[in-house]
Amino acid sequence: MHRRNKIPWPTKAVMEQVYDKHLWGGTDMDFYSGEGSHNTDITQPYLEAVIKFLKSHNNNLVVLDLGCGDFNIGKQLTKYTKKYIGIDIVESLIARNKTVFKAENLEFHCLNIAEDVLPKADCVLIRQVLQHLSNAEILQIIEKIKDYKYIILTEHLPQGHFEANKDKIASQGIRLKQQSGVDLLKAPFNLHVKDVKVLNVVDPKDKKGIIVTQLYEIIPQRFTTEAQRFTEN
Numbered sequence: 114m115h116r117r118n119k120i121p122w123p124t125k126a127v128m129e130q131v132y133d134k135h136l137w138g139g140t141d142m143d144f145y146s147g148e149g150s151h152n153t154d155i156t157q158p159y160l161e162a163v164i165k166f167l168k169s170h171n172n173n174l175v176v177l178d179l180g181c182g183d184f185n186i187g188k189q190l191t192k193y194t195k196k197y198i199g200i201d202i203v204e205s206l207i208a209r210n211k212t213v214f215k216a217e218n219l220e221f222h223c224l225n226i227a228e229d230v231l232p233k234a235d236c237v238l239i240r241q242v243l244q245h246l247s248n249a250e251i252l253q254i255i256e257k258i259k260d261y262k263y264i265i266l267t268e269h270l271p272q273g274h275f276e277a278n279k280d281k282i283a284s285q286g287i288r289l290k291q292q293s294g295v296d297l298l299k300a301p302f303n304l305h306v307k308d309v310k311v312l313n314v315v316d317p318k319d320k321k322g323i324i325v326t327q328l329y330e331i332i333p334q335r336f337t338t339e340a341q342r343f344t345e346n
């Protein structure tokens with residue numbers, strides 16, 4: 114039988130549908146970004162680790178939250194930052210976030226993080242976003258986020274050994290179904306970093322993979338190629 118290729122929808126339409134049809138649950142809520150954003154067994158250890166990092170910078174970092182979702186996470190981090198910028202592709206969600214969450218150091222923007230110009234910041238938080246996107250979109254996003262000093266990345270990964278970065282189309286689902294997960298340090302992404310720290314690993318009770326948060330310190334742009342490193346020395 115002939116298998117038809119899936120023609121991907123634009124990511125904006127995909128994510129709008131996820132929220133409209135409550136594909137991540139939370140039918141009693143206006144917007145719901147999923148269990149990973151609300152189950153305190155998952156969110157508390159993450160928040161503690163990130164708050165510790167932000168405090169270690171004297172609450173003085175400008176933070177960009179890429180794919181901020183329903184902001185159940187971000188609302189608990191804002192006060193530990195100099196400025197907090199929440200970004201999401203879903204316009205109605207950003208409009209709702211602007212009315213519900215208010216603070217002097219908080220702003221929201223509706224942007225496609227794979228395509229649009231992103232605001233300046235010291236640190237990028239990108240939590241359970243890349244796992245939903247295609248490798249081509251992730252490559253576009255890396256081109257942008259490698260200009261920031263710190264990236265705090267959270268991804269849902271299979272337990273144990275797995276083949277990283279199997280491709281998929283943008284959807285509500287993640288690579289776990291393909292026994293895969295996103296690893297930015299591996300091909301085809303090969304992000305160059307100065308330092309990596311695992312901030313937090315959550316092993317949810319359902320045993321469907323683990324949720325890993327890593328802190329990447331990025332190599333300043335002038336050191337990104339071996340040739341340049343040689344010249345600098």
Ligand SMILES: C[S@@+](CC[C@H](N)C(=O)[O-])C[C@H]1O[C@@H](n2cnc3c(N)ncnc32)[C@H](O)[C@@H]1O
Pocket residue numbers: 124128146147149150179180181182183184185186200201202203224225226227239240241242245246
């Ligand atoms: C699973 S939710 C995670 C929300 C939040 N980071 C959290 O951990 O609670 C993924 C979010 O990424 C957003 N998103 C996906 N692709 C995006 C893109 N290209 N640009 C901006 N936001 C995007 C979705 O709209 C959704 O709100």
